Amino acid sequence: MARMGSDGLTWTLETLDAYVENPKALVSGTRMNYRGMADAQARGALIAYLREWSDKPQNIPESEPTARKTDPDLDPAVLGIVGDAEYGEYLSSECSTCHQRDGSDQGIPSITQWPEEDFVVAMHAYKKKLRPHPVMQMMAGRLSNDEIAALAAYFATLE
Amino acid sequence: MILNRRRFIGTGIATGALLSAPTVWGQTKAKVVVIGGGAGGATVARYLAKDGGDALDVTLIEANPIYTTCFFSNLYLGGFREFESLQHGYDKVAAGGVTVVTDMATAVDRAARTVTLAGGQVLPYDCLVLSPGIDFKDGSVPGWSVEAAEIMPHAYKAGPQTQLLKKMVEEMPQGGTFAMVAPPNPYRCPPGPYERISMVAHLLKQKNPTAKILVLDPKDKYSKQALFEEGWAKHYDGMVSWVGPEFGGGAVEVRPDTMEVIVDGEAQKVDVCNVIPGQMAGKIAALAGVTDDSGWAPVHPDSMKAKADGNVYVLGDSSAQGDMPKSAFSANSQAKVAAMSIRGELTGSRVFPAKYSNTCWSLIAPEDGVKVGASYEPTPEKIASVESFISATGEDAALRKATYEESLGWYAGITADIFG
Numbered sequence: 001m002a003r004m005g006s007d008g009l010t011w012t013l014e015t016l017d018a019y020v021e022n023p024k025a026l027v028s029g030t031r032m033n034y035r036g037m038a039d040a041q042a043r044g045a046l047i048a049y050l051r052e053w054s055d056k057p058q059n060i061p062e063s064e065p066t067a068r069k070t071d072p073d074l075d076p077a078v079l080g081i082v083g084d085a086e087y088g089e090y091l092s093s094e095c096s097t098c099h100q101r102d103g104s105d106q107g108i109p110s111i112t113q114w115p116e117e118d119f120v121v122a123m124h125a126y127k128k129k130l131r132p133h134p135v136m137q138m139m140a141g142r143l144s145n146d147e148i149a150a151l152a153a154y155f156a157t158l159e
Numbered sequence: 160m161i162l163n164r165r166r167f168i169g170t171g172i173a174t175g176a177l178l179s180a181p182t183v184w185g186q187t188k189a190k191v192v193v194i195g196g197g198a199g200g201a202t203v204a205r206y207l208a209k210d211g212g213d214a215l216d217v218t219l220i221e222a223n224p225i226y227t228t229c230f231f232s233n234l235y236l237g238g239f240r241e242f243e244s245l246q247h248g249y250d251k252v253a254a255g256g257v258t259v260v261t262d263m264a265t266a267v268d269r270a271a272r273t274v275t276l277a278g279g280q281v282l283p284y285d286c287l288v289l290s291p292g293i294d295f296k297d298g299s300v301p302g303w304s305v306e307a308a309e310i311m312p313h314a315y316k317a318g319p320q321t322q323l324l325k326k327m328v329e330e331m332p333q334g335g336t337f338a339m340v341a342p343p344n345p346y347r348c349p350p351g352p353y354e355r356i357s358m359v360a361h362l363l364k365q366k367n368p369t370a371k372i373l374v375l376d377p378k379d380k381y382s383k384q385a386l387f388e389e390g391w392a393k394h395y396d397g398m399v400s401w402v403g404p405e406f407g408g409g410a411v412e413v414r415p416d417t418m419e420v421i422v423d424g425e426a427q428k429v430d431v432c433n434v435i436p437g438q439m440a441g442k443i444a445a446l447a448g449v450t451d452d453s454g455w456a457p458v459h460p461d462s463m464k465a466k467a468d469g470n471v472y473v474l475g476d477s478s479a480q481g482d483m484p485k486s487a488f489s490a491n492s493q494a495k496v497a498a499m500s501i502r503g504e505l506t507g508s509r510v511f512p513a514k515y516s517n518t519c520w521s522l523i524a525p526e527d528g529v530k531v532g533a534s535y536e537p538t539p540e541k542i543a544s545v546e547s548f549i550s551a552t553g554e555d556a557a558l559r560k561a562t563y564e565e566s567l568g569w570y571a572g573i574t575a576d577i578f579g
Contacts, residue, residue, distance in 0.1 A: 090511045093206065093495035097488060097516075098572040107568025134548035135518055138534050141546055142514070 001027055013058055016050075017043055055132075072124040078145050079120060083153025091151050092158075094139065101158060112158050119152035188216040189505040192274050192284040194264045194443055196221030198230075199290030199474030199490035201252055201577045206498035208256035214506040218258040218282060220274070224248065226578070229317040230487040231570050233351065234522060236314075236325050237358030245317060251579025267447035269468050286501050289449065289456070289465075290474040290490065291441025292316065293347050296454065299437030300340050300413055307415040311432040314355075315347065327431045328359055334369040335430035338420050340411050341376040342435040345455070347476050347485045349382035350531070352435055354521040357387065360395040361524055373429065374401045375422060377409035382484075383521060383531055389552045390523030440477035447471065455479035460537035461513050462500040463493050472497045481541025482533070488517045491573055513537050520566035526556070528563030 009015060009027075019026045020043050022036035037043050051057045092101075095111065103112040111119070125131040126140035127148075143151070193204045196219055204219040211217075226247050234240040249259045260282075266275040267287065274282045295305060295313065303311060314324040328337060337359055341352045356374055363370040372395075381387075391399045402408040407423030413434060419426045439445070439454030449456045449467040456473040457466040458480050465471040474497055475490030483489040496513040503510035518532030533547035550562065 086509060087511055090495075090499055090509075091514070093498075094492065094514060094516055096572065096576050097491050098518075098569050100572050100575050102575070104571065104575070105568075106571040107564045107566075108572055135530070135532055138532060138546050138548055139516065142534055142536075 013047065016047060020046060072121065072128050072130055074121060074124055078124070078149075079117060081145055081149035083116070083149035083151070084146070085150065085153040085157065087147070088150035088152070088154025091143070091147055092154050095151070095155075098135075111155050114152075114155055116152040116156040119155060120148055123148045123151070188214060189285045190216045190283060191218070191286045191288065191501060191505070192282050193217065193219045193288040193290065194274065195290035195292060195441065195475075196223070196226055196249060196252075196259070197228075197290060197292055197475065197490065198487035198573070198577055199476075199494045200288065201226075201249070202491045202494035203288050203290065203472075203474060203498050203501075204257045205252055205255050205577070205579060206495060207501060210498070211502045211506050211508070212256050215502070216258070217256065218260060219249070219252060220260045220262060220264050220276065220282075221249065222261070222263040223318075224261045227317040227321070228487065228574065229315065229347065229351075230573075232314070232317040232321045233354045233358045235321060236328070236355060237361045237522065239358075239522065239525075242322060245321075247574055247578040249578070255579055264443050265446075267443065269447060269471065272470060284470075286470055286472070286505060287447075288472045288474060288497065288501070289441075289444050289447060289477060290494070291443045291477055293438045293476045293485070294440070294442050296437040296439050299343070300411060300434050302413040302415065302421075303340075303434045303436060307413075307434075310415040310418070311413060311434045313435055314433060315342075315351075315435050315438075324431070324433055325362075328362055329366065331363070331367055331370060331430045333367055334371075335367070336371045336373055336428075337363070337431045338373045338375065338427075338429040338433070340413065340420070340432070340434045340436075341374055341378065341381070341408075343377045343409075343437050345485060346435070346438045348519070349484050349486075350387075350519055350521045353381060353383065353387045354523075355433070356399060357390060357395075357521070357523045360391065360398050363398065364395055370398070372399045373420075373427075374399065375408045375411045375420065376401060376403050377411075379403050379405065382519075383529060383549065385552050386521075386529045386550055387523065390527060390529075394524040394527070438476075440473075444473060444477045449473060450477075451479070453479060460540070460542045461496075463497040464500065472501065481535075481538075482544040483515060483517055483535055483542050484519065486517055486519055487573060487577075488519065488569075489515070491577060492516050515542055518569070520562065520569060522563060522566070526560040526563050528559055528566050529554075530562055530566070 020037050023032040023034055098108045099111045103110040123140045126136040129137050191207055193200045204217050207215050208217045228245045235242050253259045263277040264274050265277050272284050312320045312324045314320040412421040419428055440450050440456050444450050444456045449465040449471055451457055456477050458473050458478045463472050463474055465473050474493045476485040492515045502508045515535040518530055520528055520530045522528050529550035531549040534545045535542045536545050
């Protein structure tokens, strides 16, 4: 297996699928004493389970398009909310414990002058736990649609 | 000293009038005095000066011209940071419109609404914010007193004590014993003692690999316990022994003269002894009469206003507010709610619902960082936890490294938020 790696094998959905179908056919000399899984549907289900542990999940060909979404599919009305920047300024004080107002980026990304729509989409994606990061999921989790719009309005214009 | 002369504010509002009156606006700026220039005090001073500059006169009283953060001081002990990187001056706080007074507040007269400083100055206030951190309880660890801290350092207020403890660890004899007397709840920085154990172990592993670490703990469980235990077994196998209350960790006596700890009646000689005693609100909070029998100052959960006095706010470690841990992150979070509330009362600006949050990162070994956090909201009884998260055991190295790097970003972010 290590030799296959040095030969250039990288794990993609296709290679993983091929391996599960018949380990010995893909990797020569493997000690994996497993004959393989012929049923493509079953392989799809197994890989779908494994995919839940992946940082960069992708669609699985034989199954439903199940890659983890990061776009929260926002109602245009939510995107259309005009944010109350003054409220956003108060709410932003919670952000600035970690995200520096002047846009410095040292281990924690800058959110200053982020375009409003991108900001709103990202925060809703955290709120729905589509984007991973426990602190941000928690922070966004309790913000209302109006509060997210207020923050977006404030940070978009922050000098 | 208590000043008897009554002070008058603006154009004749007698003392004793509630400061809720927005009539304080006008030619005379309302006076806010903040005691304590750490994560709570410096933050509230800066936010008040930034947002209420024309209407508010903000004074910050801090005894040290340079502040050394207790948060991240464990990383200095472990050799991951320079001592100077923990130090912050008040130049930018002053440039932001805050009058910074380097002195010690020695008395508060809540009837006259004045603060007296060690230098003799008497400052009147319309609103007082107390953010004095912690003090140690006398008699919490039999045999130990603040005077003994030169022999058995607490290193739980950062500064020379932190440097002393590091020097002692570095000079420990080969195969020697480092003992920690861990504090009872509630205390500043719940994971702090255990992150410290990790950092001391890291230092000893390199310089003194046969040394032993003994943790004597009055608590039967502690913050991030599973994560620390996993990390100690992985990185410092066999070095750390933790003794909980079941085996005498809760009834420890120390003898600074002979460098002994007595556990369950049995004396044991140690080479370094870090005593982290039981804690209470910084002394000025008790002198101001806003603390209760617990030693902490109860506050209203929606504003951080002291229950004892509507003109006084208490932030951070000193406050008794409910579920939030005593941490710099909490103090900084509470300061922003208090700043909004104070501005609303003194200048009539908009007041929004209070939201609080906290995250504590801890370093277990190089690039092995973990975190715990929660969001909080006020209920009528207390500041209550709404949602929380914690790092999992068995996380991969890449995630632990990312968590550590995030903690460095947090330090840069929060110190910029506190000190400018």
